[in-house]
Amino acid sequence: MPDSVTLSHVAREAGVSPSTVSRVINGTARVAPEKERAVYEAIRRLGYRPNLFAQGLARGKSMSVGVMTQDVASPYYSEVIKGIEQGLDGSPYYPIFASGHWRPDTEREAFKVLSGRKIDALIVMGGLLPDAELLEMAAHLPTVVIGRVVPGLERDCLYADQVQGAYEATRHLIELGHRRIAHIAGPLYQQDARERLEGYRRALTDANLNFDPRLVVEGDYHEPSGLMAVEALLSRGALFTAIFSSNDQMAYGARLALYRRGIQVPGEISLVGFDDVPISSYTTPPLTTVAQPTLEFGREAAKAILAKLEGRPYTLPLLANRLIIRESTALLRQGVR
Amino acid sequence: MPDSVTLSHVAREAGVSPSTVSRVINGTARVAPEKERAVYEAIRRLGYRPNLFAQGLARGKSMSVGVMTQDVASPYYSEVIKGIEQGLDGSPYYPIFASGHWRPDTEREAFKVLSGRKIDALIVMGGLLPDAELLEMAAHLPTVVIGRVVPGLERDCLYADQVQGAYEATRHLIELGHRRIAHIAGPLYQQDARERLEGYRRALTDANLNFDPRLVVEGDYHEPSGLMAVEALLSRGALFTAIFSSNDQMAYGARLALYRRGIQVPGEISLVGFDDVPISSYTTPPLTTVAQPTLEFGREAAKAILAKLEGRPYTLPLLANRLIIRESTALLRQGVR
DNA sequence: GCACGCTTTGAAAGCGCTGTCAATACCTTA
DNA sequence: TAAGGTATTGACAGCGCTTTCAAAGCGTGC
Numbered sequence: 215m216p217d218s219v220t221l222s223h224v225a226r227e228a229g230v231s232p233s234t235v236s237r238v239i240n241g242t243a244r245v246a247p248e249k250e251r252a253v254y255e256a257i258r259r260l261g262y263r264p265n266l267f268a269q270g271l272a273r274g275k276s277m278s279v280g281v282m283t284q285d286v287a288s289p290y291y292s293e294v295i296k297g298i299e300q301g302l303d304g305s306p307y308y309p310i311f312a313s314g315h316w317r318p319d320t321e322r323e324a325f326k327v328l329s330g331r332k333i334d335a336l337i338v339m340g341g342l343l344p345d346a347e348l349l350e351m352a353a354h355l356p357t358v359v360i361g362r363v364v365p366g367l368e369r370d371c372l373y374a375d376q377v378q379g380a381y382e383a384t385r386h387l388i389e390l391g392h393r394r395i396a397h398i399a400g401p402l403y404q405q406d407a408r409e410r411l412e413g414y415r416r417a418l419t420d421a422n423l424n425f426d427p428r429l430v431v432e433g434d435y436h437e438p439s440g441l442m443a444v445e446a447l448l449s450r451g452a453l454f455t456a457i458f459s460s461n462d463q464m465a466y467g468a469r470l471a472l473y474r475r476g477i478q479v480p481g482e483i484s485l486v487g488f489d490d491v492p493i494s495s496y497t498t499p500p501l502t503t504v505a506q507p508t509l510e511f512g513r514e515a516a517k518a519i520l521a522k523l524e525g526r527p528y529t530l531p532l533l534a535n536r537l538i539i540r541e542s543t544a545l546l547r548q549g550v551r
Numbered sequence: 552m553p554d555s556v557t558l559s560h561v562a563r564e565a566g567v568s569p570s571t572v573s574r575v576i577n578g579t580a581r582v583a584p585e586k587e588r589a590v591y592e593a594i595r596r597l598g599y600r601p602n603l604f605a606q607g608l609a610r611g612k613s614m615s616v617g618v619m620t621q622d623v624a625s626p627y628y629s630e631v632i633k634g635i636e637q638g639l640d641g642s643p644y645y646p647i648f649a650s651g652h653w654r655p656d657t658e659r660e661a662f663k664v665l666s667g668r669k670i671d672a673l674i675v676m677g678g679l680l681p682d683a684e685l686l687e688m689a690a691h692l693p694t695v696v697i698g699r700v701v702p703g704l705e706r707d708c709l710y711a712d713q714v715q716g717a718y719e720a721t722r723h724l725i726e727l728g729h730r731r732i733a734h735i736a737g738p739l740y741q742q743d744a745r746e747r748l749e750g751y752r753r754a755l756t757d758a759n760l761n762f763d764p765r766l767v768v769e770g771d772y773h774e775p776s777g778l779m780a781v782e783a784l785l786s787r788g789a790l791f792t793a794i795f796s797s798n799d800q801m802a803y804g805a806r807l808a809l810y811r812r813g814i815q816v817p818g819e820i821s822l823v824g825f826d827d828v829p830i831s832s833y834t835t836p837p838l839t840t841v842a843q844p845t846l847e848f849g850r851e852a853a854k855a856i857l858a859k860l861e862g863r864p865y866t867l868p869l870l871a872n873r874l875i876i877r878e879s880t881a882l883l884r885q886g887v888r
Numbered sequence: 889g890c891a892c893g894c895t896t897t898g899a900a901a902g903c904g905c906t907g908t909c910a911a912t913a914c915c916t917t918a
Numbered sequence: 919t920a921a922g923g924t925a926t927t928g929a930c931a932g933c934g935c936t937t938t939c940a941a942a943g944c945g946t947g948c
Contacts, residue, residue, distance in 0.1 A: 237907095249926090265903085270905090273907085287829075292624040299650060331645070492774075496774045557933095573937085582897085605935040
């Protein structure tokens, strides 16, 4: 036991009652300056730390906010997590993480664990849990949802328009002169993947280019699927001069496939990703991509949660995806392919 | 409150005493089969979940293990974290994370938070906290340290030999014919950075190459510093045909610097990293690097902690770094530079 | 048929803290 | 100087659970 110094010890040491110690710790009531000093002194001398469990039990709140992620090791999630940490920093609240791994069961299980830990609030990132269950949770607990819009909970959803982001990415390629643009989609059972596909499609339509299903391959948001997508495209003889990948990780895979074939980026094929994961500015060439405000997502979610917890009014800001033009896209060179 | 169903509710519902319910939940004592069934039934019907706080308070343990990281968003740490999650999965223990951000004060603060949360065990990853303080913690709490050797705590340190890893990386370059090998070091106040530098140095010496301090630049383990290191090297006219970077992230920076200058990798300059971060197999070219068994680190640490917690004997395995040869290194081409 | 030992069960005492309530001490004001 | 307020303080009852401890119930052997 690192410290079994309890509040009563402090009280005795300071020559006051436990109640008084509690009061000075929490600032719940006025205490004579001298006693206050004595208490602080005793705390310091004994190295006292309040027992969170006892506090939690006594006041029925845990001072912790549950954070439901899908995969801590993904660059996207870890950025958001970082943002949450930053947003919670300085507050008395502490994040408790749980991973759903994109499996509804695991996710449900994770929620149970969180609820057993008596979290005071909840931040949910994506996930596959039915809206209804999320609504149910939100009815009990201050909740903020990141990267997903739950009908009936719109005001508590932090979301950047994926359709528009994908639209801009695609339009960027079109403006560069590309006409045959392939798309590596994300797993289409995920909302964001569908929306990005939709944005791609709309941009095409708006430019009077027709949508060719043979230019679309579905991946799983991980690198290997990007590589395989390009292989598939190439081996089936698809003609294209640009690729819009539904996320950066698959874009890396695509990039590697092209590299292996000796195809220049952006010389022969332009490549655009989505997410603006931290290393994307350090790939060769640096990747043109749509930046999701991940860090802000985390920070804003945390701030909103704190506001809710403290009963302050708060409106989530509208965060937008931004196209970041780097060096993986270039004007279509006539005559190539 | 998601559930304010308490143990007494269950007891009443099942027609037994709270003690009995507690007993069936924890399997602490024999209970008549019929009552046991009734209790389970009541639990199910009421959707009862034990209050972790009350449990923690009553039995003086929290069923959670504190994990001290430095930066959740770094690819290295997030892999280890993933490993820890995996290792703890299926056990009743749960990880609570804290980030030290490589600042001893923050780290100390984080430890305080963890101790307030009454963690039952501790996993420390790296960090800058003096050995003495770590020893102090370990005296109170079952502890495992990852990526660092603390004298007096060797048996609880999970560590792969950095010197050897760096040695192999450098020797690999030497075997490819390189003679002038630059090194982008990590921040030298960190032990691992110093050791990797040492490995580089030894490999040179063993090959009768002399160590040239002008070929070494200190970075900070982040991408930009790798880029700047190469810029510095190049602009001061240093001659080299290979670079051994102390971690992958800086290697990316280096790669970009070379790309900008139009220098081929591995055609003109070979590049080796360290860590084998997940995307390193998807860079162009895929990066030759030293793989740290990060996932295993996490998993083994978790297993060791569980064993300690349950009083089982356990010895940490010896995990080794492995050189992964990919495509960023090649035979020295005569006549170049 | 009765004393004995074992098993199953409930009552009750905390775990360390908060927050209410009542008591005390100290000021004011008339 | 007495009555009425107000500021501080301590006692104490929980928060939900675990864990003794002792009582009750049971079967056994003589």
